[in-house]
Each structure stands twice: as C-alpha cells, then as structure tokens.
Amino acid sequence: MTVRDALNTALDEEMSADPKVFLMGEEVGEYQGAYKITKGLLDKYGPERVLDTPITEAGFTGIGVGAAYHGLKPVIEFMTFNFSMQAIDHIINSAAKSNYMSAGQMSVPIVFRGPNGAASGVGAQHSHCYAVWYASCPGLKVLAPYSSEDARGLLKAAIRDPDPVVFLENELLYGETFPVSAEVLDSSFCLPIGKAKIEKEGKDVTITAFSKMVGYALKAAEILAKDGISAEVINLRSIRPLDRNTINASVRKTNRLVTVEEGFPQHGVGAEICASVVEESFGYLDAPVERIAGADVPMPYAANLERLAVPQVEDISRNHLISGISEMYMWDPCYYWGGTAH
Amino acid sequence: MAVCVRQSRKSIINHVKAKMGLLGLTCLSSSMPSLNNDHRTLSAASLAKDFRNQNSVLENKPTLYRTRRFDSTKPHQRSGVQSNVASSQFLDFPGGKVAFTSEMRFISESPKERIPCYRVLDDDGQLIEGGINVGKEIAVKMYSDMATLQTMDTIFYDAQRQGRISFYLTTIGEEAINIASAAALTIDDFVVPQYREPGVLLWRGFTLEQFANQCFSNRGDDCRGRQMPIHYGSKKLNYLTVASTIASQLPHAVGVAYSLKMDGKDACAVTYFGDGGSSEGDFHAALNFAAVTEAPVLFICRNNGWAISTPTSDQFRSDGIVVRGEAYGVRSIRVDGNDTLALYSAVRAAREMAICEQRPILIEAMTYRVGHHSTSDDSTKYRPVDEIELWRSARDPITRFRKWIESNGWWSSEAESELRSNVRKQLLDAIQVAERTEKPPLVDMFTDVYDAVPSNLSEQEKWLRETIKIHPKDYPSDFPL
Numbered sequence: 001m002t003v004r005d006a007l008n009t010a011l012d013e014e015m016s017a018d019p020k021v022f023l024m025g026e027e028v029g030e031y032q033g034a035y036k037i038t039k040g041l042l043d044k045y046g047p048e049r050v051l052d053t054p055i056t057e058a059g060f061t062g063i064g065v066g067a068a069y070h071g072l073k074p075v076i077e078f079m080t081f082n083f084s085m086q087a088i089d090h091i092i093n094s095a096a097k098s099n100y101m102s103a104g105q106m107s108v109p110i111v112f113r114g115p116n117g118a119a120s121g122v123g124a125q126h127s128h129c130y131a132v133w134y135a136s137c138p139g140l141k142v143l144a145p146y147s148s149e150d151a152r153g154l155l156k157a158a159i160r161d162p163d164p165v166v167f168l169e170n171e172l173l174y175g176e177t178f179p180v181s182a183e184v185l186d187s188s189f190c191l192p193i194g195k196a197k198i199e200k201e202g203k204d205v206t207i208t209a210f211s212k213m214v215g216y217a218l219k220a221a222e223i224l225a226k227d228g229i230s231a232e233v234i235n236l237r238s239i240r241p242l243d244r245n246t247i248n249a250s251v252r253k254t255n256r257l258v259t260v261e262e263g264f265p266q267h268g269v270g271a272e273i274c275a276s277v278v279e280e281s282f283g284y285l286d287a288p289v290e291r292i293a294g295a296d297v298p299m300p301y302a303a304n305l306e307r308l309a310v311p312q313v314e315d316i317s318r319n320h321l322i323s324g325i326s327e328m329y330m331w332d333p334c335y336y337w338g339g340t341a342h
Numbered sequence: 343m344a345v346c347v348r349q350s351r352k353s354i355i356n357h358v359k360a361k362m363g364l365l366g367l368t369c370l371s372s373s374m375p376s377l378n379n380d381h382r383t384l385s386a387a388s389l390a391k392d393f394r395n396q397n398s399v400l401e402n403k404p405t406l407y408r409t410r411r412f413d414s415t416k417p418h419q420r421s422g423v424q425s426n427v428a429s430s431q432f433l434d435f436p437g438g439k440v441a442f443t444s445e446m447r448f449i450s451e452s453p454k455e456r457i458p459c460y461r462v463l464d465d466d467g468q469l470i471e472g473g474i475n476v477g478k479e480i481a482v483k484m485y486s487d488m489a490t491l492q493t494m495d496t497i498f499y500d501a502q503r504q505g506r507i508s509f510y511l512t513t514i515g516e517e518a519i520n521i522a523s524a525a526a527l528t529i530d531d532f533v534v535p536q537y538r539e540p541g542v543l544l545w546r547g548f549t550l551e552q553f554a555n556q557c558f559s560n561r562g563d564d565c566r567g568r569q570m571p572i573h574y575g576s577k578k579l580n581y582l583t584v585a586s587t588i589a590s591q592l593p594h595a596v597g598v599a600y601s602l603k604m605d606g607k608d609a610c611a612v613t614y615f616g617d618g619g620s621s622e623g624d625f626h627a628a629l630n631f632a633a634v635t636e637a638p639v640l641f642i643c644r645n646n647g648w649a650i651s652t653p654t655s656d657q658f659r660s661d662g663i664v665v666r667g668e669a670y671g672v673r674s675i676r677v678d679g680n681d682t683l684a685l686y687s688a689v690r691a692a693r694e695m696a697i698c699e700q701r702p703i704l705i706e707a708m709t710y711r712v713g714h715h716s717t718s719d720d721s722t723k724y725r726p727v728d729e730i731e732l733w734r735s736a737r738d739p740i741t742r743f744r745k746w747i748e749s750n751g752w753w754s755s756e757a758e759s760e761l762r763s764n765v766r767k768q769l770l771d772a773i774q775v776a777e778r779t780e781k782p783p784l785v786d787m788f789t790d791v792y793d794a795v796p797s798n799l800s801e802q803e804k805w806l807r808e809t810i811k812i813h814p815k816d817y818p819s820d821f822p823l
Contacts, residue, residue, distance in 0.1 A: 022604075048604060051635070053631065053634075054627075054630055054631060054634055056623075056626075056627040056630065056631070058593065058623055058624055058627050059593055059596075059624075059627030059628065059630065059631045060631070061593075062590060062592070062593025062594055062596075062597065062624060062627065062628070063593045063594070063596045063597035063600060063628075063631055063635075064597060065593070065594055065597060066534065066593060066594030066595060066596060066597020066598045066599075066600075066601070066611075067597035067598065067600050067601045068597070069582060069594060069597065069598060070532060070597065070598040070601035070602065071601060072597075072600075072601045072604065074597075089587060089590060089624075090590060090593070093585070093587045093590065094585065094587070094590055094594065098583065099790050099791070099792070099793070100568055100790045100791050101565060101568045101569050101573070101575075101583055102565055102568075102575050102577070102582075102583040102790075103563075103564060103565045103566040103568060103786075103789075103790055104789070104790045105564070105565070105575060105576070105577035105583065106575070106577065106582060106583055107793060138791050139791055139792070141792075161793075162793035163792045163793050194796070241796050241797075241798060244798075
C-alpha cells in the first residue's frame with residue numbers, strides 16, 4: 001500500500017464513521033488534492049464535506065478553527081506546510097490556546113495536514129520543515145508519519161483526537177509502497193499519539209529519525225550492519241508529545257545517539273532529543289551526541305546544491321561517531337556536529 | 343464555472359432533502375432548474391427594501407441557488423447584459439457575461455455620495471417617521487441593560503484606577519451596538535466577539551458576579567484565571583471566549599456559521615469588530631469565504647472612529663467599511679450606531695436574511711469610542727477633548743433612547759434612579775466578594791492545555807509542588823495548592 005492510499009483510506013474511513021469530519025483546502029475537491037490525497041472523496045461525500053476554498057490560507061484555517069469551536073471536526077489541507085505560515089496565527093493563537101483560555105469550554109478538534117519539508121527541486125519556499133515550529137507550542141500535537149502503517153494509524157488518531165493536531169507528511173513518500181498487515185487495513189486501526197516505534201532493534205548506537213529520514217536511517221543501518229555495527233532505529237512518529245521514554249531507554253542500552261532530521265539544526269528536533277538524553281541519561285553516554293540535520297541555509301534549487309543541503313544515507317552511515325573515525329571526519333554542509341572539538 | 347454549478351446543484355439537492363418543510367420554506371421548484379438562466383424562476387427574500395437593484399453583479403452566478411429561500415421574492419434583473427444582446431457585444435467569461443464598452447472609463451475611487459446611515463430616532467430620541475414595532479418589555483430591558491453596562495464600565499474602570507484589577511476596557515458610547523444587536527438575536531445565534539461587546543453577554547444573562555470574577559481572575563472565573571480582564575467567554579451562553587488577536591474572530595465566525603449551516607440550524611453566527619480590524623487580512627478572508635460558502639453570519643462593524651490613536655483617515659480611504667461588502671458579494675447596510683431602534687431593526691432584518699437565505703450580511707454601525715481604548719491608553723493625547731465631550735453628552739445613545747421610552751410613558755426618573763442605585767450596589771458587592779474570593783488553585787495551571795493532561799505536564803506539576811514544599815517562602819501563599 002502506498003502512503004498516498006494509506007492517507008486516502010484513513011480520511012475516507014474517518015469521514016464515513018463520523019459525519020462531523022469534513023475536508024477543506026485548496027484543490028481538495030474537484031482536483032482531488034494537489035497530491036491526490038483526497039481522491040474520490042468529493043464524489044463520495046459531496047461538496048458540503050469536501051470544500052474547495054479560495055486561495056487564502058488564513059481564511060480556511062481560521063474558518064476551520066471556527067467550525068471546530070462549534071463542534072465539527074475539520075481536516076485542513078495545506079498544499080505545502082510552507083503556506084501554513086500565512087495562517088499560523090490561527091494555528092498557534094487560536095487552535096492551540098483556545099481550550100486552555102476558555103478553561104475547556106472551547107475545544108478545537110482539528111487536523112492541519114499536508115506535505116512538509118524538502119521535496120525535490122522546489123526551492124526554499126516549498127522545502128522547509130516546520131516540525132519544530134509547531135512542536136514548540138503547547139496545546140498542539142505534532143505527528144510525522146513515515147510508512148503506510150504510520151500514515152493510516154496516525155491520521156486516524158489525529159482525526160479522532162479532541163485536540164488540534166499538526167500532521168506533517170512528506171511529498172516524496174506519497175508514492176512509496178510499504179507492506180501492511182491485515183490489522184493495519186482494518187477500519188478500526190489506530191496508533192497511539194506520543195509513542196515512537198523501534199523500526200529496527202540494535203545494540204551499538206541509537207538513531208532517531210522521523211518522516212522520510214526514517215527510511216534513510218534504516219538504509220544506513222543496513223550499511224553499518226555490514227561493518228558489524230548494530231544500529232537501533234527509532235521512528236519518532238510523534239514530535240509532540242515526544243516519546244522521551246523510548247529514546248532514553250534505547251540510549252541507555254546502546255550508549256550512543258545520533259539524531260537525524262531534514263530541518264535546520266538550531267533548536268531542532270535533534271537538539272530537543274539531545275537535551276532530553278543529557279538530562280535523563282547523561283551517565284550512559286559513551287560519546288557526544290551527534291546531530292545530523294539539513295544545512296543551515298534556505299533550500300537551494302539547483303539539484304547538486306539541494307542534494308548537499310539535506311542529509312543523505314551516507315551522511316548517517318559515514319558518521320564519525322558510528323564508524324569511530326572522528327579524526328578523519330570530513331566537513332559536510334549538511335552535517336552539524338554537536339561535539340566539542342575536532 | 344462548471345465546477346461551481348455542479349457543486350451548487352449538489353448542495354441544493356442535499357439541502358433540499360434535509361430541510362424540506364422547515365421554516366415555511368417552499369420547495370425550490372418541482373424540478374431542479376437547469377444550469378443557465380432558470381434560476382430566475384427561483385425566489386429570494388424580500389426582507390430589506392433597498393438592496394433590490396444593488397446586487398446585480400450576483401445575478402448570473404450559479405451560486406445563487408440558495409439553499410433556503412422564501413417564496414415571496416424574485417431575483418432582481420441583471421442590469422448589465424441582457425440575454426438577447428449579440429455575442430460580439432459582451433465577453434462570455436466564467437462567472438457571467440461582461441458587456442464591452444468603447445468608452446475608457448476608470449471607476450472612481452470614491453462615490454459621488456457617501457452611503458447614507460440608516461436611523462429611526464433623531465438626535466432628540468423622537469421617531470423620524472412612521473412607527474416601529476418594539477414593545478415595552480423589550481425596550482425597557484434594552485434600556486436597563488445599556489444603563490447597567492454603562493454603570494458597570496464606570497465602576498470597573500475606577501477599580502482598575504485604584505489598582506484593584508490590572509486592566510479594563512470600557513464600552514462607553516457603544517452601548518447601543520452591544521445591547522440592541524444582542525436583543526435582535528436569539529440565544530441560539532452564536533456570538534464570536536471582539537472585546538468591546540460585553541453587553542451581548544449581559545443581555546444573555548451573564549451576571550455581574552461573573553463579570554467581576556473574571557476581572558478579578560479568581561476561583562469563580564469561568565475561564566479559571568487564564569485570560570486578561572474583559573476576555574469573557576461562556577459556552578452556555580453561546581459566546582466564544584474573547585481573542586486578543588484583532589480580527590481573528592472573523593474567520594472563526596464564518597467557520598461557526600458553516601457549522602450551523604451543515605447542522606441545518608435556524609441560527610446564525612454573529613461577529614463584531616472595529617474600524618481598525620477591517621484592515622486585517624482576516625477581515626478580507628472572512629468576507630470572501632462567507633460569501634463563497636454562503637455562510638449565515640452577521641459581520642457587525644463598530645466604526646467608532648479610532649483604533650487606539652489611529653483615526654479612520656489613516657486606517658482606510660474607502661467610504662468606511664460598508665462599501666467593502668459589495669466588492670465581496672456581501673449584502674451590507676450602514677446604521678447609526680447610537681440609535682438603539684435602528685440597530686435593533688437592522689440586525690433583526692439581517693438575521694432573518696442570513697438564516698433564511700443562507701448568506702452573510704455586513705453591518706457598519708457608525709459610533710464613537712467615548713472611553714479610552716483601554717486602561718493602557720489616554721486618548722486626550724491624540725484627539726480633541728471637545729470631540730469626546732460632544733459624543734459623551736449630546737450624542738450619548740443611552741440618553742437618546744431614554745427620551746424615546748420616556749415619551750412612550752415606559753420610563754421615569756424614579757425608575758432611573760432606582761435602577762442606577764441597584765446596579766451600583768450590586769456591582770460594589772460583587773467586586774468586594776470577587777476581591778475576597780480565593781485565586782485559582784495550582785492545578786488550574788496545567789489542565790485544559792489538552793483534553794487530557796499529558797505525562798510531561800503531570801510531571802511538571804509534581805516538580806512544582808515538590809519545589810514549593812521545599813521553598814515555601816519563595817511562593818505566594820494566598821492560593822490553594
């Protein structure tokens with residue numbers, strides 16, 4: 001099953017199960033979604049529940065929040081999360097804070113979803129990862145699926161959740177196929193929010209990743225296995241709440257940590273994970289924590305530069321902490337070293 | 343175009359199925375109209391006198407397939423292109439035909455005449471013409487609530503000046519907009535306020551004690567001490583918690599209206615904003631979306647002349663806010679905001695149209711912010727004191743309305759002094775009690791961030807309690823742990 005189909009079936013099943021769920025965004029109806037995630041839903045549920053909107057992110061986001069205040073369960077699609085910046089006031093000031101400010105009188109059961117982070121050849125204004133922006137705000141939950149199982153289970157969880165959820169997809173994963181079990185295909189399937197998944201067990205080093213980088217981390221782990229290094233790969237799934245327990249338990253076992261993300265290094269997801277491990281498992285670390293992140297530049301368009309600006313599998317597998325060759329470490333713009341001296 | 347047509351037809355079919363027979367509505371037609379001109383056989387409401395020929399732009403739009411219509415009216419003739427005009431004389435464009443002209447004429451940036459302001463009572467509180475159907479009971483309640491609101495503002499304002507509360511914001515000068523609009527609504531109409539509309543809550547039964555508890559941020563506050571003074575909210579009274587972010591409430595109101603529409607409720611959403619708020623992007627987004635989604639929502643603009651220190655001349659160069667409606671395809675009216683009866687009847691008519699025709703309505707109420715913007719402001723620094731005084735005395739909406747109810751024999755100076763002294767006493771009591779009531783407990787800091795308290799917040803609460811236990815002197819002791 002492709003991630004696209006996983007998302008599409010999750011939307012379909014939740015819309016079918018709950019008449020309060022409706023979709024809104026640019027091109028979600030007649031056009032079936034800019035990335036065809038909403039394919040077939042307009043025909044099935046009609047224009048009252050699959051709304052093509054004018055091109056105003058602040059408009060449909062604010063209207064979604066208002067509809068949620070009044071008891072509907074909107075799923076808002078951003079054509080890319082870059083465009084959510086035009087609506088961020090409604091996500092942060094309205095959606096995230098209203099339940100608290102109203103003392104539980106105004107809950108906001110809403111999902112903001114769409115592709116996030118780098119795609120391919122679409123430049124700085126289509127390639128920004130906003131995971132940490134939203135993950136730094138109390139009141140929001142932030143999910144980032146990797147596989148089809150994640151996509152189905154987490155999107156269903158997000159729609160059923162009574163709180164506002166930011167759901168970060170990845171354009172390049174939409175067409176990827178993942179095997180899924182019968183359990184995942186069942187319409188009752190749902191994943192818990194706030195739980196990471198250990199994609200691959202290992203004993204020498206912990207690699208955390210989310211979204212597309214999980215696939216890279218798994219490939220790096222395969223390469224490392226050939227060198228006799230056993231890497232444990234954690235798929236974060238949920239950026240907020242962050243599954244600190246799973247991460248720390250893993251680090252206490254492997255004594256090494258490498259974090260991987262496509263976003264920028266400063267104040268990134270890796271920085272937060274690093275802080276958590278330093279606070280809770282400092283004594284277990286045999287080496288400084290390593291962060292692998294996107295280069296600290298807006299995304300360049302030229303394919304060669306773009307490739308250099310986002311982490312590659314080799315950046316993970318060749319990582320000096322993992323291979324133990326820190327003296328030979330070569331500087332790479334997409335490689336941000338959290339260590340003290342080299 | 344084809345897209346719109348199909349969607350509209352679908353939504354009509356759905357809606358007709360769901361709504362048939364409600365509200366004395368008639369069936370749209372025995373068969374669904376065909377796509378082009380048959381919608382002219384549909385009917386539209388005749389609730390307002392003078393919009394008939396103003397909205398011709400809308401005529402040819404397939405979205406005119408309104409979902410709930412009265413039988414009594416006919417869509418207005420499109421003034422632009424007649425159907426028999428030769429095709430070389432117009433541009434057949436998505437959204438309707440546009441006539442060609444050989445005259446190069448730019449549309450003027452300002453109309454020859456400003457949009458007039460609807461009023462019922464003159465400056466002296468006398469009916470200008472004809473009668474108006476407002477009974478004694480509702481008129482007296484409107485007056486009493488306006489006077490109560492004014493008294494409440496004066497007393498809370500003083501309490502802030504005495505340092506007893508941190509912040510306050512009065513509604514002085516705008517009592518008629520608050521109370522008359524509230525009176526024209528039903529409790530099912532969902533209010534999405536800005537922050538200068540506490541009168542709507544008062545009308546709906548929010549007690550003076552509740553106002554005081556919120557301003558004093560005590561344990562009795564419905565919002566558990568989470569918001570600054572005057573940011574009231576009440577789910578029970580269908581009044582959304584006040585947002586400080588200017589104009590963000592406008593799209594929210596459209597969302598609420600869309601929800602009401604989907605539920606098939608005979609109610610509308612009502613939102614308020616100021617002249618300053620009309621400059622926010624959210625205003626434009628909200629009007630456009632409301633028009634496109636055919637959402638039953640009333641946009642009530644309190645054009646009070648000043649956005650803190652910014653006069654309307656620095657805020658916009660249009661003829662106020664009312665003219666923006668037409669540009670978005672939203673029916674609009676300008677009303678004397680200090681005329682209680684004009685507001686009451688305009689909002690009532692607007693509400694009927696919004697619900698029966700499933701459409702947004704824009705109301706620009708012309709008024710004046712007699713008070714300072716808030717207690718953080720001294721408006722005499724940027725506007726003439728004479729101007730403030732003129733509006734405070736000669737143009738006071740409460741005095742004007744009092745003259746009318748007195749001339750009907752419904753009010754007297756005895757009733758006046760009794761009301762004022764009762765309200766005053768009640769408020770002073772409420773303030774004293776609110777001041778003495780204990781503050782919100784520590785646990786209120788951590789609840790409601792999410793529906794259920796997550797583990798990291800339980801942990802933080804535990805750490806905080808442990809720290810307070812170890813260092814009790816470093817923490818305030820006047821609230822329950």
